[in-house]
Amino acid sequence: MAKKASRKELESIFYEPLPVDARITLEQQSHILGSTTKNLNKDENFLIEYMKPKTVADTEDLTAQFKKNFPLKNNKTLKDNKSKRTKKKLLTSIEKRKLGLHKLPKTGIKYASLAPLHQLWVEYMENNLNLEISASGANKDGLYQKIAKADYHGCLLMVTRSKCPSYIGAKGIVVQETKNTFQIICEEDKLKIIPKRDSVFTFNISRWTFTLFGNHMNIRPSERASRKFKSRPTIDL
Amino acid sequence: MYFAATNGGGAPYFISKMNMSGKKTNTSGSDGFQRLNFLYQASIVALNAVPHCPQITSVFGKNMISIGKKLQLKLDHSVKRTICKGCKVLLIPGKSVEVKIKPIPASRKRKSRRGNQRKIQEWKCMLCSCVKQFVLNPGYSLWAEQNMDST
Numbered sequence: 001m002a003k004k005a006s007r008k009e010l011e012s013i014f015y016e017p018l019p020v021d022a023r024i025t026l027e028q029q030s031h032i033l034g035s036t037t038k039n040l041n042k043d044e045n046f047l048i049e050y051m052k053p054k055t056v057a058d059t060e061d062l063t064a065q066f067k068k069n070f071p072l073k074n075n076k077t078l079k080d081n082k083s084k085r086t087k088k089k090l091l092t093s094i095e096k097r098k099l100g101l102h103k104l105p106k107t108g109i110k111y112a113s114l115a116p117l118h119q120l121w122v123e124y125m126e127n128n129l130n131l132e133i134s135a136s137g138a139n140k141d142g143l144y145q146k147i148a149k150a151d152y153h154g155c156l157l158m159v160t161r162s163k164c165p166s167y168i169g170a171k172g173i174v175v176q177e178t179k180n181t182f183q184i185i186c187e188e189d190k191l192k193i194i195p196k197r198d199s200v201f202t203f204n205i206s207r208w209t210f211t212l213f214g215n216h217m218n219i220r221p222s223e224r225a226s227r228k229f230k231s232r233p234t235i236d237l
Numbered sequence: 238m239y240f241a242a243t244n245g246g247g248a249p250y251f252i253s254k255m256n257m258s259g260k261k262t263n264t265s266g267s268d269g270f271q272r273l274n275f276l277y278q279a280s281i282v283a284l285n286a287v288p289h290c291p292q293i294t295s296v297f298g299k300n301m302i303s304i305g306k307k308l309q310l311k312l313d314h315s316v317k318r319t320i321c322k323g324c325k326v327l328l329i330p331g332k333s334v335e336v337k338i339k340p341i342p343a344s345r346k347r348k349s350r351r352g353n354q355r356k357i358q359e360w361k362c363m364l365c366s367c368v369k370q371f372v373l374n375p376g377y378s379l380w381a382e383q384n385m386d387s388t
Contacts, residue, residue: 089322089323089367089368090322090323091323091324091365091367095365096324099292099324099364099365100292101292101295101324101325104290104292104293104296105290105292108289108290109287109290109293110287113286113287114283114286114287116282116285116286117279117282117283117286120275120278120279120282121275121279124271124275127271128268128271146268149268149272150272151272151275151276151300153276153279153296153297153300154279175293175296176293176296220303221300221304222300222303222304222306222307223307225268225269225272225304225307225308226307226308
């Protein structure tokens, strides 16, 4: 008895008459649809009824419009239109962009998790530069060449001077280096993209501080490895 | 064959020659090799640190390959095999690759040798689904690895 009563209650909830707003919209829709005899022309009928109050054309013109055949239009879906990959290994640039290989996500990489990467970078630089010997020597050209050719992924960079005041003071670990930018993860776990042009960067290794002039570093990191740097005049910011 | 992936990479080595007088001098191209070494270890560290974003390792992989091309340095087999050909991501079996053992496809079988039941180890990158295939041959070792053993 209790079960039957609950069932009836549920049914009454399901089969309640619809609220007033819903009923009005349904009536309007049925008015637009009109009486449809064939299921095949259902869409056409709907369109014609919809267009009637909006255009000056007759129904015959409208039906003729809809029956026009566009011979060049593909009947294939978008998936079929995609070109299949002919080479198994190489990716097209569209595919690369879809995988997100060029752009790193703006959130999601945490500053704290990159600490071991920075430590590895410091070890690499200490081994590479051999600072105790080279920093105190008279001829520092070799040292400067090495700094210019070194890799900066994992470096803790800080922007000290820049033409754009909002970049000044940005500090973080470098995750990606491109021809024109340094992409940095700052302490708020955000990805900042800082253009190299018209900016001066500094970084520390043990007790030495180094400055990089962004204007002179507008080169792809891989090409920097083989580049011979000549002294260039700088215009102060 | 694999570097200590769980270790997170040890300290990078540096190549140097010893002079007759005992002073250290740099060999040509040692800078480039140091950079490649650092990039490889950094990609391992990065994959361990940020496992949900393997695109960082693809940045390192791309740099490794382009530096190798510019400075004409060759990557060792054990390093090259762990870089995906399509997206240049670091491949670690289980983390970024699916490794399967499959029978050799019919197109590759030599018709003359019957009974050649070779199998293939297939590495399929989880990111870009590019495939690397290694033929499993128990008696075979690479030329470079052969020379190392004999010294």
